[in-house]
Amino acid sequence: MNTAVTRYRNQLLVARILSGRYQQELVVSTKASTASTDGDRITYPAAWMLADNEDVAIVMDGIIDHEAAGHGRHTDFHARRSRTPIVNRMENILEDIRIELAAGVDWPGIPRNLARMVAVLVRWGVFGNAELLMSPYLDPGALLCNAMLLNCRAKFLPGQDEHLGMLAAASGRAAEQRFGMLWTEAWRLAQRAPKLTSTMEACKLAADIVKSFKLPTKPDAPEPPGVGNGSAGSEQEDGEAGSGSGPADEGEATGPTTPDGQSGVGLTPKQRAAASAAVDSADKDLPQTDLGDLAGAAVNTHSTDARGRVALQVPKAVKGTQAVPYSWQILATRLRNSLAGDLAAELDTLVSRHRSYGYAGRELATGKLFRLRLGDGRVFRKRVDTYELDTAVTLLADVSSSMGGLMGVVDRVSVQAAPHSGSGYVGDTPVIATTRYSVTRMDVSGGAAMAIGEVLEQFEIPNEVIGFGRAYQIIKSFDDTWSSTSGRSDAVALGASATATGMAMTIALSRLYLRDEARRLLIVLTDGEAGDPEMLASAYAHAKSADVEVVTIFIGNSTSGINQTRAAMKSGGYAGQMSVVKSHAELPRCVIEAVRRSI
Incomplete structure (x- = not known):
């Protein structure tokens, strides 16, 4: 049975058990984007059946526990919730802490499942990174939400500090710098979260935390009785459930105070402005803080990306739409002139x-x-x-849109006839003209493939050039000559929006497998931005098992792309067979090294 379907059915079984225990109806919906509950029913997305991935399965397990055993069992859906965006975000954080702790008491395995889910979400970048969390440009409201979410989960939920600890510390330091003692007081109030026993208590605590950020207009303005010290005289905020109702715990204050009772004294103007901005944040400026919604959105995004990668793995051929670009021909001429001598000498020594x-x-x-x-x-x-070189060579050239980055300029020198006036030629000395052309990564990729192919053709070494982006195209087959290819008006198709390197490599290998030559070499020219990394790793592994030599030449300095492809190379056994070209001038040396190692 399909792995994804099996997991999906197992998760539905768990959801059905939990819903049955708590007298709720289980509904599988084609319209739902995430699992959710309203107290009477648990809704589960039908689309998650396609999520055939171990990490996705872990997150889906955690969402079921969070929604069914947590909210479904312990949340009061009739409790009054705040209409103020920042208060609502705090309510989500505190209620999640309360219901997850309660679910862990009912089902001892749930804390472990939730910790595993959080580990995956951290790996996916759902909670951001330390640099982003500490950015001075982060909206104050977003900073407050992030700091409270990460610190509450890391400190109060078992097993989650291991994964969230560093992020929690970073966001906590940023909040302390941005809000000063207001953050200290807010975090002191948040310490009550593990002791909450109802949704109403969570809502009241959320309102108290936000109220601690509300300051008088001026630092030295006298405060009305009860404001800032939690007395019963404080008025309830409009739309904030339970805010200010009833006395605070003994010895606790609902707002930061100094020894003389003045709220907000000691804050810098920037800290006061940040606090005011955080309280007044619009809903669209605040991040999601409900774990179920965060995780559900991450699953959908990850599954969509996975389906996109699967689509890239389906081989698709396209026909050329234009002649070989003039920029390729110019660069190929320069490279061929640089390559010819050294490459010819190298090939002469390899004749077998x-x-x-x-x-x-x-x-x-x-x-x-x-x-x-x-x-x-x-x-x-x-x-x-x-006596000959018994080798077949395929050149795989990346012509996707990511190859459009500039890599310098090329000077083309030409000799022109001397100018003349009405009375005849000015002189017999010809004029030397220089034309400058910008060179892109795609020019280097295509020009290199063209130059190498032409030199190989001189030695009667069978060679083929395949261009690729989202689809692949046979620019020059083993049976074609370069002169015929250069003269075609439909030789290449450029600028595809995706890079299916693994798919194109699989096509190239399948064509190389049919060759009778004793040795087979595949040279990959790319920037490393592969859209199908799983298939790329598989292609490298297949090449190794079939004794095909693969040399990868990275064009440009896309660190993330190169690292991604190098990981696939390492898993396939080609860790060292690569070069990085940061300018077109470095290309001849890299090609000579590739030939020396592989032909």
């Missing part, structure tokens, strides 16, 4: 002797008769000794 089937004789080799259908006359038993 081997025995091959002859083209004449009396006895047929019946096992080779299939060649006649392909126009190949090597079907006789007679063998002859020949």
Whole structure:
């Protein structure tokens, strides 16, 4: 049975058990984007059946526990919730802490499942990174939400500090710098979260935390009785459930105070402004703080990306739409002139002797008769000794849109006739003209493939060039010549929006497998931004098992892309067979090294 379907059914079974225990209805919806509950029913997305991924499965397990055993069992959905965005975000954080702790008492395995889910979400970047969390440009309201969410989960929920600890510390330091003692007081109030026993208590605590950030207009303005000290005289905020109702715990204050009772004294103007901005934040400026919604959105995004990667793995051929670009030809000429001498000398030293089937004789080799259908006359038993490079080479050139980055300029020098006036030529000295052309990564990729192919053709080494983006195209087949390819008006198609390197590499390998040469070499020219990393790793592994030499030449300095492809190379056994070209001038040396290692 399909793994994804099996997981999906198992998760539905768990959801059904939990919903049955708490007298709730389980509904599988094609319209739902995440699992959720309203107290009467648990809704589960039908689309999650396609999420065939171990990390996604872990997150889905955690969402079911969070929604069904947490909110479904312990949340009061009739409790009055605040209409103020920042208060609502605090309510979500505190209620999640309360219901997850309660669910862990009911089901001892749930804390472990939730910790595993948080570990995956951290790896996916759902909670951001330390640099982002500490950015001075982060909106004050977003900073307050992030700091409270991360610190509450890290400090109060078992097993989550291991994964959230560093992020919690970073956001806590940022909040302390931005809000001063207001953050200290807010965090002191948040210490009551593990002791909450109802949704109403969580709502009241959220309102108290936000109220601690509300300051008088001026630092030295006298405060009305009760404001800032939690007395019963404070008025309830509009729309904030339970805010200010009833006395605070003994010895606790609902707002930061100094020894003289003045709220907000000691804050810098920037801290006061940040506190005011945080309290007044619009809903669109605040991040999501409900774990179920955060995780559900992450699953949908991750599953969509995975389906996109699967689509890239489906081989798709396209026809050329234009002639070989002039920029390729200019760069190829320069590279060929640089390559020809050294590469020719290198190839001369590699000429090898081997025995091959002859083209004449009396006895047929019946096992080779299939060649006649392909126009190949090597079907006789007679063998002859020949001296040649018994190697086939495929050049795989990345022509996707990510290759559009500039890599410098090329000067093209030309000789022109001397200018003349009405009375005749000014002189006999010809004019030297220089034209400058910008060079992109795509020019380097295509020009290099063209230059290498032309030099190989001089030595009668079979070579093929395949361009790729989202689809692949045979720019020059083994049977074509470079002169015929250069003259075609439909040689290439450029600028695809995606980079299916693994798919294109699989096509190139499948065509190389059909060659009779003793050695087969694949040279990959790319910036490393592969859109199908799983298939790319598989392609490298298949190449190793079939004894195909693969050399990868990275064009440009896309660190993330190069690291991604290097990981695939390492898993396939090609960790060291690579070069990085940061300018077109470095390309000849990299090609010579590739040939020396592999042909």
